[in-house]
Structure formats: structure tokens, C-alpha cells
Amino acid sequence: MTHSFRFQLALRATAGATLGLAVLSGVTLLTLRAVLDRELNRSISSVASIQAASLADGTPGGMHFHEWDLTPEEAASVSGLIRYAQVWQTDGVSLLRSRYMMSDLPSDAETLVRADAGELIWAEQQFEGSPVRTLFYPLDRLGEGHEAHVLQIAAPLLARNEMLGRAGYFLILLTTLLAGATFAGSWWLAGSAIRPIHAVIDQAEEIGGGSLDRGIQAYADTSEYQRLVEVLNTMLGRIHSAFESQRRFTADASHELKSPLTAMRGEIEIALRRPREAEEYASVLGSTLEEVMRLSKLTEDLLTLARSDAGALAPQVEAADAAEIAARMVDRLRPHAEAKGIDLVLDAPESLLALLDQGLLGQCVWNLTDNALKFADQGGHVRVAISECSGELILEVEDDGPGLGDLDTSSLFERFFRADEARARDPATAGTGLGLAIVKHIVERHRGRLDIASTLGKGTSITVLLPPPADETPGRMDEKKRPSALSRTMS
Secondary structure, eight states: OOOHHHHHHHHHHHHHHHHHHHHHHHHHHHHHHHHHHHHHHHHHHHHHHHHHHHHHHHTTTTOOOOOOOOHHHHHHSSSSSOOEEEEEEEOOOEEOTTTTTTTTOOOOHHHHHHHTOOEEEEEEEEETEEEEEEEEEEEGGGGGTTTTTTEEEEEEOOOHHHHHHHHHHHHHHHHHHHHHHHHHHHHHHHHHOOOOOOOHHHHHHHHHHHHHTTTOOOOOOHHHHHHHHHHHHHHHHHHHHHHHHHHHHHHHHHHHHHHHHHHHHHHHHHHHHOOOOOOHHHHHHHHHHHHHHHHHHHHHHHHHHHHTTTTTOOOOOEEEEHHHHHHHHHHHHHHHHHHTTOEEEEEEOOOOEEEEOHHHHHHHHHHHHHHHHHOOOOTTTEEEEEEETTTEEEEEEEEEEEOOOOSSSGGGGGGGOOOOOHHHHHGGGGSSSSSHHHHHHHHHHHHHHEEEETTTTEEEEEEEEEEEOOOOTTTTSOOTTTTTEEEEEEE
């Protein structure tokens, strides 16, 4: 069964208070009992001394107690009266007992022998159906002739027990009342304390059924609640941004997937309306193939981003030649650059040994270079440079295209973002708008960073800086073969 937080707070406070009161009550009762017993023992000891002095003047056959001249009924009516006294021989024979006693006090031979040896023995016993506290007192302390006699004094415990009982009932009643008051007070205080939480919950429920960008405006009168509201608003903002990003991504992906499919469908339908020459069919197939390749590239990019979002794009670090990887990617793109009349230049050492993921680095080089070729003017230049500095691998791709002007450069790395300049320059090769987003994810997985510089009318430069891997994969590189830094330029 689930209870409210308010109830749990009140219950725990009450339980703690009740436990504390119970312990305090127990200590109080024990203290009271100790005080009562100490006073009773003092009275019994005093009576024992008086009776022992009274007995000291007599002979064993002529001993008598110093007693009040009361009838048994009168003596019984006096509360707390120490009225029981008896003299024993060590062999268990009773020599004398108080006039108010109808029978002998409980005793045993072992106790009498110990008392006769000089030991004061205290005991709680039952006498005539009632509890009594008794003292065995050796008479041989008072002189010769009493070596073999023991005085036993007993006092009723009914008065003490009744007082302890009344005190116990009072403490139980007091504990119960205080526990109830504690629960009521805790319930009120807990309700007052969590009232801001209910306000937060109410607004959160309202936000859940509407727009996530509203935020929580609940009043919080403590720093903890204020912090809670701030954290929730931050979380709501991130969720809203994620939802919006996902919505835009879904819409853009649908559009990007739909466009080539629509184009292919239109061309195929036109081609099938009437018989055509082989050259016409070849043209349709060629155009369809281009759209299929575009769809294939888009699908691969989407899968790469999906793997990155799922955390499956972790770098597989190994020793590799970064310069050779960059050269291979540039060579694959060189025909495309030559077809546009663009001078594609690679600036790299002969060899650059590094610990890296070959596939991800190659994808970075390809995407950045391909993007630069889309922006570069015909007859322009694109430069790809790779180097190492202070343990960091540096990849730089720059073009002399139109530049980005006042455009927020961070938007370049958003999914499906394509600058108007790129679309207007070559709509057929504008790309999927995912290349730079993939580069961003790759750099983030390498714990690297991206720098971009763009000047309107002069071009754009994008720099990727990759730090050394935090953990080298065991067995990837022998310690003796590992470069002293992240990489080592070899000539």
C-alpha cells in the first residue's frame, strides 16, 4: 500500500517522537523505582537497627520486638507500615515474630547461614499473598549470645507497586497524547512544507497536456524548491528542444526521402506511357540510378546518425597513417573536383602515424571536403590539410567560396541544414544536409572540437582537432611501437 509523502513524513516524525518518549518514560520509571527502593531500604535498615537494639537487652528466651500497640486490623490499615519482623535460628527454627504476623516469613537455611556470617541480604518475596521486601540482619553484631540468630524484617511492596503503576499509566497516557499531538503537528507542518511541490505537480500536469515550452512558474519559498523548479524547467527545455529537433528531423527526412522517390516515379511513368528508343530508356535509367544513389547515401547517413544517437558510434582506436587516409579520400573526390574545375589540394606529410579510428577519420575528411566542393566557385580552390600539434591531430578544410556572412555557423552542423548558397549554386548536388552533422557527432565521440571561420566573399575554413584517445584498446599497439605523442610525423 502506497501512502502520501505527507503521511510518511508525519508517521516517521510521530514514530521518532513516540520512541523517544517511550525511552524517556522507561528511564523515568526506572529512576522512580530506584528512588522508592532506596527510601524503602533506608526505612527497613532503620527498623532493623531499632529492633536489633531492642532484642540486644534480652535473652533468647525473653526477646521482644519494639512494636506499636495496634491491633492486626489497625496495623493493616497503615499504609507502608513496616510491621513484619522475625528472629530465626540458623537451623530454620523461628524464635520470635511480630504480633501482626499469622505465619512465618519465607526463608531458607542457606540465606540464614549467609546472614549469620555477617552478610546483609535483600530479597523480594511473597508473604500472605502480597509482595514484600525483606532484609536478613545478623544479630551477632550486637554482642555475645546472639551468634546463632538472624533478624528478618519485611515491608509490603503494594504501595510502591501502586505508585509505579499509576506513574506508568500516566506516562503511557502522556506518551499517547504527545504522539497524537506530534502526528497532528507533523501532518500540518508536512502539508505546509510540501505545498510548493503540489503546485509544481499541478503545473507539470498542465504542461504535460500542452506545450513544453511554457515552463513551471510555481512559487517556491525555499532554495531547495527553487532549485527543483529550475532543474525541472531546464529538463523541460531540453525535452522541448529534443522534441522539436526530432519533429524537424522526421519532417526533413520524410521530405528528403520523398523527393527522389517522386522524381523516379515521375520519370518511370513518363517512360512507360509509350514505347521509346534505347537511348531514352538509358537516360531514364541513368537518372533513376542517380536518385537511387542519392537515396542510398541518405540512408547511410541516417543510419550513421542513428548509431551515434544510440551510442554505437564509439571509436575503434588503432595505429594508422592519418596522412594516407586523408590522401585516399581526397583522391576519390578529385574527379568530382576536376569536373567542376576546382583545384583540390592536399597538404599533408608523407606519413602521419596516429592512434585513431580509420573509418571515422575517413568519413570526416570525405564529408568536409565534399561540403567544401559544393561551396567552391568554378575555378576555385579547396585545400585539405592534416597535421599534428601538441599531441592533437588537426584536420583543416578550407574553400574560397562565397562564405556564410552573418549566418550562425553553429547551424551548419544541424541535421538537414543546407545553406541557401549551396542550394542555389548546384541544386542537383546540394547533398543531404547530414554530412556536417555526422562530422560533429564523430568529433564529439573523439572528445574533440570543431572550429569554423567564414568571411563573406572570401570562403570558409573548418578545423577539426582530435585529442589523444583516453583509453587505448589493449593489444592494439605494442608499447615499444607506440608514438611518443598522439602521432608522429615520419619523413
